[in-house]
Amino acid sequence: MKLKSALFGTTYHFRDVKEVLAKANEEKSGDQLAGIAAADAKERMAAKLVLADLTLADIRNHPLLPPETDEVSRVIEQSVNEKMYAEIRNWTVAELREYLLRQETGESDIRRISRGLTSEMVAACAKLMSNLDLIQAASKIEVRTHCNITIGQKGVLAGRAQPNHPTDSIQGIKASLFEALSYGIGDAVIGINPVIDSAESVRNILQETKEVMAKWQIPTQNCVLAHVKTQMKAIRQGAPADLVFQSLAGTEAGNKAFGIDVALLDEADELIRREGTGTGPNVWYFETGQGSELSAEAHHGIDQVTLEARCYGLARKYKPFIVNTVVGFIGPEYLYDSKQVIRAGLEDHFMGKLQQLPMGVDVCYTNHMKADQNDMDNLAVLLAAAGVNYLIGVAMADDCMLNYQSTSYHDIATLREMLQLRPAPEFERWLVRMGIMENGKLTPLAGDPTLFM
Amino acid sequence: MDRTAEMERLVDRVMELLESKLSPASQHPSPPWPAEPAAGVAEADEADTEAGGESRKVPNPRWEEGMRELLSSTPARIGVWRAGTRPLTSEMLKFRCDHAAAVDSIYGEVDPGLLEAFGLFTVETRFGNTENYLKRPDMGRIVNEEGAALIRSRCRMKPQVQIVVSDGLSANAIDDNLRDIYPSLLDSLQSYGLAAGTPFFVRGGRVAVMDHIGELLRPEALVLLIGERPGLVSSRSMSAYMCYRPRQGTVESDRTVISNIHRRGTPPVEAGAYIGAVLKKMMEQKASGVNLEL
Incomplete structure (x- = not known):
């Protein structure tokens, strides 16, 4: 798992997945209040670059809040379909984004892979998406x-x-x-x-x-x-x-x-x-x-x-x-x-x-x-x-x-x-x-x- | 819609309790919302607020009398009619006037003449500016070093009751209500035999600034008169937070609050009198907030 990236002549090192996810967020006053936001626009981009190359398995294998200590983590872990997760575990977050946006990816395809995703993977993907990406990908998904x-x-x-x-x-x-x-x-x-x-x-x-x-x-x-x-x-x-x-x-x-x-x-x-x-x-x-x-x-x-x-x-x-x-x-x-x-x-x-x-x-x-x-x-x-x-x-x-x-x-x-x-x-x-x-x-x-x- | 709403509900219930216990019911004959929902417009032109005029917005209601009944049952903006699917111009502008009043009260400044008239000197928290005040509530809870020094040099230590005024989220609330609430508060303290310390004004304060001031002056009780988060119904609403021996580590449930103090809520003169009665009980019971029996 690679946690560093070079951007505009500076090398950025991130401590763990938690820090990458926080700093890859678009600017939010709440993350700043918590003291976990990127220091500037370049560090934010450096975090997004690292995040794009993480695999879904990297995210699952490095839990932010271990299931042993948090029941919400347990509920999320227990809902993962292991067969479907196995199909996508080696995808990078960048690949997940592109899969969702591809024209040939239909509603039932998304429904299927969603059963192999954890909430942290879903959040990671959102952090790499523009507003229009978020709109288009969501518009494909019908939940009745x-x-x-x-x-x-x-x-x-x-x-x-x-x-x-x-x-x-x-x-x-x-x-x-x-x-x-x-x-x-x-x-x-x-x-x-x-x-x-x-x-x-x-x-x-x-x-x-x-x-x-x-x-x-x-x-x-x-x-x-x-x-x-x-x-x-x-x-x-x-x-x-x-x-x-x-x-x-x-x-x-x-x-x-x-x-x-x-x-x-x-x-x-x-x-x-x-x-x-x-x-x-x-x-x-x-x-x-x-x-x-x-x-x-x-x-x-x-x-x-x-x-x-x-x-x-x-x-x-x-x-x-x-x-x-x-x-x-x-x-x-x-x-x-x-x-x-x-x-x-x-x-x-x-x-x-x-x-x-x-x-x-x-x-x-x-x-x-x-x-x-x-x-x-x-x-x-x-x-x-x-x-x-x-x-x-x-x-x-x-x-x-x-x-x-x-x-x-x-x-x-x-x-x-x-x-x-x-x-x-x-x-x-x-x-x-x-x-x-x-x-x-x-x-x-x-x-x-x-x-x- | 969770904690904040629940907090507000709690505050409202405390208010109701206070009102029922501290004042004869006859003093509250009016409904708890203003007769006319649009504060800005209503204040600009009181003559426009007849309910009869409102019912004419829907051109041919199925039941004219019923429409009047509906309008009188709620401060919600109903019976407003439409242009296509959009609101009528007058309703849309009324809404925007009320929002403008709310926003201006957050970015406004308290009239310095008013503070001078009551002999309140001014200190600041670490808030810096309004933008930072909104983003960093923690900084509004600490008086800056200069202010702390000023408080130490000018205020009487260990007073029985310390009065503090702060703009909070609405400078308008102070401009509108201080002139009425402050003298009535002093009168009621006097009538209950309570001695007030040296009052002052805190710019950029949050409610928990009480605890820092409590550490600096060690009062028996502290009352903070602070501007509330403005709503559209009123942008001029003040709260009075009271606490027995506020200190570092005081929890929110240790504070007693009277909220919704404004001309069409709890009238400021009445509120000033209640505060004295509440403080008296705090002294007797050596408690405040959920531990105080009112």
């Missing part, structure tokens, strides 16, 4: 999932209705939900972030959203994004949950900071399969985001792109219905500006899709980040071109509970009309029955939330 309806088909752009309210008022949640539905949004999930993390409140919101679904016969699924333990309590008390949700980190210590571990996820998995109301087989919703491990001081000196890929390695175990990175939420100390957020959004989407996850993206920013709504417009178009499974729909993109900005009901409707994308088929048929959509376009009725009163 089914809970109550199927989403993820090529040509489908679904939307999560996120009708949050600052005091969990049911009337207020319904008002934003009606607005979402009237724009054709809500096929991915009706998903509420509660203010009050109690089983009673979660149960109440699940019941009320189920009632709206039943009254209007809406083909979708509901979810309340409380802590998984709270949801489990609510489900045991009889709450109707189609999906169970949890935020994930890429290390065991990071998950501990979230108050979860694999045993708890296994327990929740068993519960939702036995007592959940979703048809399945996919009944999980996960969220992730670059920087969460560092903010919990649980990063072990590993860069945030690699850690994000490891979140997806963990998520894969549970065959989720939907997964999204909340890309610009964690703050400018991890992703400083729009350039870094756009890059991270494309990396995350690609890395998730390559691990066969049904990836959506919460295209978003906080007000102390150097980004604005125009940047979100840009990233949303790029992701729609990359075949993102779904985006987040918030009234005028302004979440009045979480105090950040995402994408709007209008934005998802616009992307669909402009790029010839459609809602999930079962949901579109429902929109047509409601008179909101015709031939893939919104009708004059669309945008009137009182349709649902």
Whole structure:
């Protein structure tokens, strides 16, 4: 394994694979905060040159975080198909990139080799890819999932209705939900972030959203994004949950900071399969985001792109219905500006899709980040071109509970009309029955939330 | 959407608890969000904020009365209508005005005249500049050497209550609220028989700068009035963080916070009075944060 490279008359020596992976990252404030980023543009390129020549076996044989000490590493290791790994173990990371991009490499070829990849290999590949590489490679990968309806088909752009309210008022949640539905949004999930993390409140919101679904016969699924333990309590008390949700980190210590571990996820998995109301087989919703491990001081000196890929390695175990990175939420100390957020959004989407996850993206920013709504417009178009499974729909993109900005009901409707994308088929048929959509376009009725009163 | 959101939820719950325990319910007759979601525009022209005007945006709603009901149920930007699939110009501009106010409050400076009026001298953390402040939260937690020397030379050591003001993520929050909160805080300290030390202003501070200042001055309790991360609903919101004997190694759960202090949240005059009551309890129980019974 060669860990040095010569560039512009200087020889760069790297200590180990961990350092190569960190320094090969595009510039991110989070890697700088962790003190592991490349010192300058030349060192970054020197690391990329080393990385391009590493083989996939080099990466697997030199684990960043040994399976003996970290359960996320164990989950990732156990998911590798050894036969498929044997076929590609001598490929360099450069060859993996080119394989994915080649015209003759089709969707099923990628699906096959993906079973021989670890999350670290997937991250390594992303570090050698340009933004357009990330878009094109991801666009080849179709990941369909089914809970109550199927989403993820090529040509489908679904939307999560996120009708949050600052005091969990049911009337207020319904008002934003009606607005979402009237724009054709809500096929991915009706998903509420509660203010009050109690089983009673979660149960109440699940019941009320189920009632709206039943009254209007809406083909979708509901979810309340409380802590998984709270949801489990609510489900045991009889709450109707189609999906169970949890935020994930890429290390065991990071998950501990979230108050979860694999045993708890296994327990929740068993519960939702036995007592959940979703048809399945996919009944999980996960969220992730670059920087969460560092903010919990649980990063072990590993860069945030690699850690994000490891979140997806963990998520894969549970065959989720939907997964999204909340890309610009964690703050400018991890992703400083729009350039870094756009890059991270494309990396995350690609890395998730390559691990066969049904990836959506919460295209978003906080007000102390150097980004604005125009940047979100840009990233949303790029992701729609990359075949993102779904985006987040918030009234005028302004979440009045979480105090950040995402994408709007209008934005998802616009992307669909402009790029010839459609809602999930079962949901579109429902929109047509409601008179909101015709031939893939919104009708004059669309945008009137009182349709649902 | 994990820890930060959970933190905010925690903060909100602490707030609710504080409000329910410290003030008669009748003082909070209004909903916890502003009557009009667009802060910038609303502040520029209060006359434009009638809810009746809002309901006319959707040209022929199926149920006019129902529309009014929906609009009054949430501060979310609903019933906004569209041009094709895009928002109407007025809604789009309203959103951008609110974002502009939020951004300007991060990059703004606190009015030096205001600090002078309250006799606050200024020290800086190691933040350097706003860009670095945003990228390196650790540097906003340490007062620089010059500032530490100034604090040692000008402040009374071991005060009962140390008051510190910092811009944090919103200079506007200080400009807007200090004039009201500060005198009411001093009054309430006096009425509870608590003695304040020498107050000062910290430019580029993070919440945990409390611990460094605690090491320098060794107060019994410290209250930090700091600008919050601006939202679109308000870019002028302040938090009051309080801690019993803040020192190096203090954990976040040892701090007590009153957040959402602004004209249309918790009014600053009221907040000043609460803080005195909370500090009094801290002194009695020799505890703060999750260990404090309010």
